[in-house]
Amino acid sequence: MSKEFQAPRGFHDILGSDLRKFRRITSTVRDILKRYNYEEIITPVVEFAEVFERSIGETTDIVQKEMFVFTDRKGRRLALRPEGTAGVVRAYIQNRLYTQKPYHKLFYEGPMFRYERPQAGRYRQFHQIGVEVFGVAEPHADAELLKLADDILKALNVRATLEINSLGCRVCRPAYREALVEYLNRVSDQLCKVCVDRKDRNPLRVLDCKVETCKEAVKEATKMVDFLCEECREHYEKVKAYLTNLGVSFRENHNLVRGLDYYTRTVFEAVSEELDVAVVAGGRYDYLVEEFGGPPTPALGFAVGVERLMLLVEEPERDYELYFVIPFGDVHAYALKVVDVLRKKGKVVELSYRKGGLRKQLELANRLSADYAVIVGEEEMKEGVVSLKDMRTGEQRKVKPEEID
RNA sequence: GAGGGUGUAGCUCAGCUGGUAGAGCGGGGGACUGUGGAUCCCCAUGUCGCGGGUUCGAGUCCCGUCACCCUCCCCA
Numbered sequence: 001m002s003k004e005f006q007a008p009r010g011f012h013d014i015l016g017s018d019l020r021k022f023r024r025i026t027s028t029v030r031d032i033l034k035r036y037n038y039e040e041i042i043t044p045v046v047e048f049a050e051v052f053e054r055s056i057g058e059t060t061d062i063v064q065k066e067m068f069v070f071t072d073r074k075g076r077r078l079a080l081r082p083e084g085t086a087g088v089v090r091a092y093i094q095n096r097l098y099t100q101k102p103y104h105k106l107f108y109e110g111p112m113f114r115y116e117r118p119q120a121g122r123y124r125q126f127h128q129i130g131v132e133v134f135g136v137a138e139p140h141a142d143a144e145l146l147k148l149a150d151d152i153l154k155a156l157n158v159r160a161t162l163e164i165n166s167l168g169c170r171v172c173r174p175a176y177r178e179a180l181v182e183y184l185n186r187v188s189d190q191l192c193k194v195c196v197d198r199k200d201r202n203p204l205r206v207l208d209c210k211v212e213t214c215k216e217a218v219k220e221a222t223k224m225v226d227f228l229c230e231e232c233r234e235h236y237e238k239v240k241a242y243l244t245n246l247g248v249s250f251r252e253n254h255n256l257v258r259g260l261d262y263y264t265r266t267v268f269e270a271v272s273e274e275l276d277v278a279v280v281a282g283g284r285y286d287y288l289v290e291e292f293g294g295p296p297t298p299a300l301g302f303a304v305g306v307e308r309l310m311l312l313v314e315e316p317e318r319d320y321e322l323y324f325v326i327p328f329g330d331v332h333a334y335a336l337k338v339v340d341v342l343r344k345k346g347k348v349v350e351l352s353y354r355k356g357g358l359r360k361q362l363e364l365a366n367r368l369s370a371d372y373a374v375i376v377g378e379e380e381m382k383e384g385v386v387s388l389k390d391m392r393t394g395e396q397r398k399v400k401p402e403e404i405d
Numbered sequence: 406g407a408g409g410g411u412g413u414a415g416c417u418c419a420g421c422u423g424g425u426a427g428a429g430c431g432g433g434g435g436a437c438u439g440u441g442g443a444u445c446c447c448c449a450u451g452u453c454g455c456g457g458g459u460u461c462g463a464g465u466c467c468c469g470u471c472a473c474c475c476u477c478c479c480c481a
Contacts, residue, residue: 009472061479065406083481116479117406118472128481194478211477258480269481278481305481328439356434362441367431369442377439391441 010116010124017315022127024316025309026109028155029129036148038107038131043087045111049079055086055288057261059201066114068124080113083260084130084303085285092134093294103135121277121308130282130303134289137298139235142266142284143242149280149302150248153270158312160270160279163253166236167204168228169264169286176227177203183221190217207255223254232265239266262288266300272312279308323349323404324370325386326361328377335376338386341401342374349374365391374401 014022049069056063068080081087088108097104109129116122133141146162153160168176184199184206192211199206207218228236243250258267267283282302289297323342327335335351342349354364365373375387388404389396
């Protein structure tokens with residue numbers, strides 16, 4: 001007797017009804033992305049750790065405590081990707097995509113890894129589908145992106161509120177940051193210890209703290225929106241106007257900051273009304289491509305959390321009829337033929353491997369919720385027919401397999 | 406990283422104040438050898454997550470450990 005293995009903590013198998021939900025989500029998203037004409041890209045699960053450190057931010061929690069980092073045999077520091085954008089940006093530059101078209105719309109799907117404590121809808125390996133748009137600075141791109149997120153949520157029947165904010169740019173954010181730190185210093189005795197520590201390192205995050213006293217302390221804080229430079233303000237106003245015009249409902253949340261450093265201007269989250277977790281999140285990152293050594297290229301995108309959506313989505317109904325073929329007696333040669341004929345007609349067919357009498361076979365057909373039982377006995381074989389039984393009504397008739405439709 | 410809960414047959418769980426384990430479902434077999442969707446009957450030797458301790462004796466108490474769930478943190 002050898003020991004039984006378990007998947008490592010936070011890693012799990014996806015199967016059965018969960019997998020049907022998983023597929024429903026990914027295929028729905030892919031379907032919509034097709035209509036938006038996004039192009040797929042597959043990037044490696046492993047990158048140099050620096051790719052994430054430099055993009056997401058050295059001081060962020062993701063990088064500091066949640067990344068799976070390891071060294072390979074030559075001592076290179078590699079990491080399992082904790083999110084999708086960094087790798088796509090790297091690929092965009094490495095493949096010189098900017099020389100091919102004036103702008104690009106890419107999407108990716110795959111596993112991401114974060115060393116976190118598992119919880120409902122949160123695993124160490126989880127899956128995201130994300131989109132990235134490169135080379136468009138104008139606000140209509142932001143609006144279309146938000147519309148895309150909205151379309152996805154509506155298609156999946158997930159009730160979520162779209163929250164948006166603007167984080168400004170190089171021009172206006174430094175001044176705001178300064179003003180915010182000044183404000184936070186004044187109320188620092190009301191902040192939780194994490195925030196006291198955080199206010200100098202990453203002050204914007206304090207706005208997003210969930211601790212009640214912090215929320216209270218931050219209520220009167222100066223808002224980024226009040227500091228936006230003329231261009232950022234105009235951009236933000238246009239995004240909102242376009243959304244209103246499109247009929248996409250949203251709520252402004254001036255404390256929404258996101259935990260990744262690369263965001264500029266528009267940021268957003270779709271928060272489930274049912275569970276109070278973000279299921280879609282993203283925003284603009286106009287400097288990241290440049291910071292990665294590419295040409296200055298405005299960009300924006302978002303990611304959909306598949307496991308989180310799985311908590312909110314119904315398992316899809318089966319959309320085909322199942323024919324359960326029951327060989328009965330020494331008829332396997334004939335039964336195999338029957339199965340082949342039905343499959344050629346496009347039917348979904350399961351050939352029963354179960355042993356036992358007709359009764360047991362029909363019980364199994366029932367349990368598999370087959371729509372039809374196709375009984376193939378010696379009698380049927382002699383006549384070149386099958387007995388087709390409608391499992392719902394119980395009606396049964398003999399037909400030639402070719403005539404089933 | 407912090408706090409709380411749980412861990413008993415394949416699954417869902419019951420096992421009171423410690424005396425060495427049960428039910429439902431599923432699965433398998435069968436009076437019926439060609440007919441189902443609550444006909445009947447039979448079938449569970451499971452290291453009670455793992456390791457250690459207390460005790461004459463532990464699933465039942467204590468410690469540790471692992472996993473899962475929940476909250477915080479963080480995030481999709």
